[in-house]
Amino acid sequence: MTKLWKGKDIIGLEEVSRIDFLVPLFGEALGTFLLVLIGCASCVTWNPDYPPMVLHIAFTFGLAVAALAQVLGPVSGCHVNPAVTIGLLASGNCSILKALCYVVCQCCGAIAGAAVLKVVIPPAAQTHGLGATILGANVDGGQGVLMEAIVTFLLVLVVHAVTDPKRPDTRGWAPLAIGLTISVAHMAAVPITGSSMNPARTLGPAVILTEWNNHWIYWVGPVLGGVVAGGLYKTGLRVKSKEDDEASYDF
Numbered sequence: 001m002t003k004l005w006k007g008k009d010i011i012g013l014e015e016v017s018r019i020d021f022l023v024p025l026f027g028e029a030l031g032t033f034l035l036v037l038i039g040c041a042s043c044v045t046w047n048p049d050y051p052p053m054v055l056h057i058a059f060t061f062g063l064a065v066a067a068l069a070q071v072l073g074p075v076s077g078c079h080v081n082p083a084v085t086i087g088l089l090a091s092g093n094c095s096i097l098k099a100l101c102y103v104v105c106q107c108c109g110a111i112a113g114a115a116v117l118k119v120v121i122p123p124a125a126q127t128h129g130l131g132a133t134i135l136g137a138n139v140d141g142g143q144g145v146l147m148e149a150i151v152t153f154l155l156v157l158v159v160h161a162v163t164d165p166k167r168p169d170t171r172g173w174a175p176l177a178i179g180l181t182i183s184v185a186h187m188a189a190v191p192i193t194g195s196s197m198n199p200a201r202t203l204g205p206a207v208i209l210t211e212w213n214n215h216w217i218y219w220v221g222p223v224l225g226g227v228v229a230g231g232l233y234k235t236g237l238r239v240k241s242k243e244d245d246e247a248s249y250d251f
Helices: 019-041 054-076 082-090 096-120 141-162 174-193 199-209 217-237
Strands: none
Touching (some): 019 096, 019 199, 082 096, 082 141, 082 199, 082 217, 096 199, 141 174, 141 217, 199 217
16 A cells, blocks of 8 residues: 555655656756856856955855746746755655655756856866865864755755745745845855755766765765754644645745
8 A cells, every 4th residue: 555644645656657747857957957057157266366255156046046946936846956855855745756856857957057167167267166065174074064964954944934835924935035045054154165055066066077075075964954954844843733734845
């Protein structure tokens, strides 16, 4: 007998087998493609004497996600981040197969975005990287994992809160709230880890540059933070009601 979670299939076989499921998959690939292309472009150092400011990078990523959420939210939920998808899986708001398909499309979109960025950036500017995330000076692996887990925990917690249909006070604010959360997290974490918060965002440049130093940090930290945030919101922070139906976290 098929196991159900809050009245819906936890496996999600019926959901992913429909032809119209290709539309949200395309939305996730396109959204992550644009996020990596535009976001990582803000990290490129054109002049070694004037590297990009943290504020510049923070608002580029934050506003990019806010814009994408406004467009792609009704299409796929605009996760554009494996940690967000896995966090929603942990809270019971995303089926296993849907999460798997989303993560694959997000990673493919991120790699494509980094590849296009490599094409449009002159070789002279590429000597300083293509927005790859690296640990700050004297930051070790454990500190990197902890920082990535904390900022991603905040992001996934906010995603759950502002898209909870049982919270009318947040209605219409989801894209802006999530974008500002990403911006403020970047302001804090860019000097420490580069502030990935998104394994796909780190994977794209890593594949194109074939640089894998400390890459594991940007999977373990965000996924851990996302899972804890999803579980915490599901068990202790979500708004309670008489009809405790599964929430839909599509914008």
